Amino acid sequence: MDMLKTLQALNACHGPSGDEGDVAALLEKLAMPYVDECRRDTMGNLIAHRKGGGSRVMFAAHMDSIGCIVTHIEKEGYLRFCKVGGLHAAELLSTPVRFKNGVRGVVCLNESVEAKSMTLDDLYLDIGAHDADEARAMVQIGDTAVFDTAVFAAGDRLISPYLDNRASCLAMLMAMEQLQESENDLYFVFTAQEELGLRGAKTAAYAIDPDYGVAVDVTPAADALGSKHSGSSVLGGGAAIKVMDSSVICHPQMVSRLESLAEERGIPAQRDVIRSGGTDAGSIYLSRMGVLTGGISIPCRYIHAPQELVDRGDIEAAARLITAFAECRL
Template identity: 60%
Template structure:
């Protein structure tokens, strides 16, 4: 799969938390050739089903992104905004954003505020409007905006906004296309509103009632300034989740994933993070409980417009998902 092209296609859609319809429609079109059924549920999750005789296996990757939402339009034409998900002011200052209707703007800092003291409330969006009336012809309070930064590759790395979690969506599509032995009853779910508290995966897991759940997401990759933020290293393979702040993974699933990786010679590592959650947090407590694990792609600079992954880790994740999907459980 050409991951750069897929990421560019997905990021061209408007898909912040709560407004994922465009990206769900695009993913549905890409998944339909490999599925028995595809449907979008009430909350907006895309559920792709490939029928099989064995236990129900639910793979989940969230398709929503963090973003901005307009809270006030000033008389000068500037826009105050709130955040959708974990938006950090230092990561978005002086970067371009795009509204659903195509209007673009840049994030700027209110005069007189120092960089070290700034908060989200000190930032504003400048869309080039002459005044409030002009701005209101372009956008409204409640409109949402997403990053307009470009995507690119550098040797083995892919850099882009919203690799959290569009790269896992691409990996799920790739895995779906590689599955040949339909031993299990497979559900590939592209979830909504994960960035706002794992909201979409909860009703999806309740509806599917899976026997096994695998959350596919990015995880904190090492950085030179603080290697202790996460256990995973870019380029060292798929990260088998042990725990995050939302879940302690089922030991049977951890063991199975690691055994499959060793048997298939798939590079893997262990994923332990003490902050940040995944859809596994909602899935594992659905109904009477679900045997739940996770496969993570190490990522640097999370929740910034320049997230970075190693493509070899993406490939390893696809191989491990495919092996799990085809394993007789």
């Protein structure tokens, strides 16, 4: 599977939280050759099922992205917006955006406000409209926009919007492609609305009722310039085995099993502890009477910025570790 081309295809889809249908349609097409069935539930989760008679294992990688939603149209045709997920004003200025219908624009700042003191309320979208009537003919209140930035390779690194969490969707697809024999009943779930509070994983886990759960996500890299080491993982260090984040303390049995599998199969791996931020593991492990839950993460720089950065080798390592867990006897 070509990483760059797959990421480019995924990011060409419109998929902010709550409107993931286009991304789900592409993922279903890519996943179907490797599973017995695919279905979508009421929340919009895509559930790819490879049937087996053994333990039920749920892998979850969220397919939604952050974005912005139009709240008001100024008489001059400018668009006011609020966030869908974790947007930060300091990272948005001059960022190109794209609406689902193809309308494009750019994030701008009120001239009366200094950049150093700006908030999201000081920003607006300019879509080139001459006035409010023209703007309303182009977009409506409640329409959502996503980053319209490039996807490209820089050596063995990939730079792209929404590597959180399309990189993990890619890793899950690669694992499905690699998977050989397995006794387990496998559910590869591409979840919806993770960025708004791990919502999709909650309903999917309840429906599947897994014996084991593994959240696949990115994790903040601790090797950016001036890092305050709020995380423990570095780019190029391999798959990051989740120990703790603000949503979950992973079960020691899961941490141990994932570390053992990495050692047995020669998969580069490191431990993942972050001070803030959560993953779908936070919903899975609380489902019903509790689920043995762990996490496999991909270190990522500049999370939630218009351009994020990951290492190809870490995606490959994450895919191999997903495959190893799917194949092992539980």
